[in-house]
């Protein structure tokens with residue numbers, strides 16, 4: 001089936017049972033969004049979430065990197081979907097499934113491991129003593145591959161705290177609605193993906209050429225690439241620019257919003273190996289909130305590291321510290337993280353968040369369900385007509401989107 005795998009898996013975490021099912025032949029052709037099908041499968045189950053990729057994820061269309069975590073519920077649709085950026089959605093797509101449904105809760109902590117058409121839950125109780133970075137490292141070490149993409153959680157998710165946050169390998173910025181708590185209440189410490197498969201395309205050369213043409217148009221619109229500073233004025237301050245090491249793009253993105261910062265080593269040394277892990281920042285609301293509070297850039301980055309390791313959403317953490325009235329600094333944040341809060345949900349719209357990339361939540365959900373990064377596509381203009389030639393070359397049929 002061009003562009004998609006045509007297959008999904010359901011894992012009952014309580015029993016460990018795994019079942020697989022085929023998707024309809026017209027899954028990528030019907031014009032219905034992927035989420036309609038995912039929701040249909042979720043609706044038939046009592047307590048489930050899904051991790052999936054979009055129809056165009058891993059295609060050559062610019063910034064077709066996105067995946068998602070989905071839950072059903074009564075909140076607005078944009079609150080029930082968490083974007084996955086970086087390479088996670090792509091690894092998932094190439095692992096052989098379009099989405100994985102997880103239902104019930106495991107008896108002991110462990111992680112989802114998906115690769116080469118196999119999906120399984122791996123019990124791993126010892127891992128629960130680690131933070132999110134330790135969980136990513138442990139899975140990569142255990143499975144013997146540094147390229148495994150890990151959606152990890154930290155100690156905050158283990159207690160299902162509502163402001164816990166999913167962490168993509170080591171970095172945070174996607175999960176503003178407590179999806180990590182959905183993992184925590186299921187004893188799910190992480191979800192790991194490695195995809196060695198290939199995407200079937202009807203006309204690979206035609207798809208490549210038309211995607212390339214589209215990217216050229218975008219580059220002429222986008223202006224100068226400047227990492228996070230191109231997306232947020234707060235990142236262009238001299239103090240933070242002084243810590244900048246390099247910019248990093250997600251799969252297929254020609255205009256990265258991600259900047260890697262170093263606080264202990266000389267950031268001008270362009271070696272990739274070093275003793276300091278540094279931090280890849282793309283969480284615009286967190287950077288803007290802490291800049292507005294007047295935190296130094298070193299403290300800002302250090303707080304982002306601490307929040308990511310704990311699997312805690314940084315804006316709610318900083319808000320909570322500020323509400324205590326004694327000023328926001330690294331020590332106060334560390335203390336709140338160690339005591340596990342409280343840090344109530346933010347409760348306001350956060351400009352710069354992925355979910356607010358578009359003025360309307362419907363475009364955010366639609367863009368994500370297609371597998372396209374909302375931040376990028378909001379910037380270039382989410383015009384489905386502009387995609388049609390590249391999609392038609394991939395599918396071998398009229399563009400249904």
Ligand code: SF4
Nearest residue numbers: 250253256257373376
């Ligand atoms: S805009 Fe940022 S998050 Fe989106 S694809 Fe590009 S680098 Fe990734």
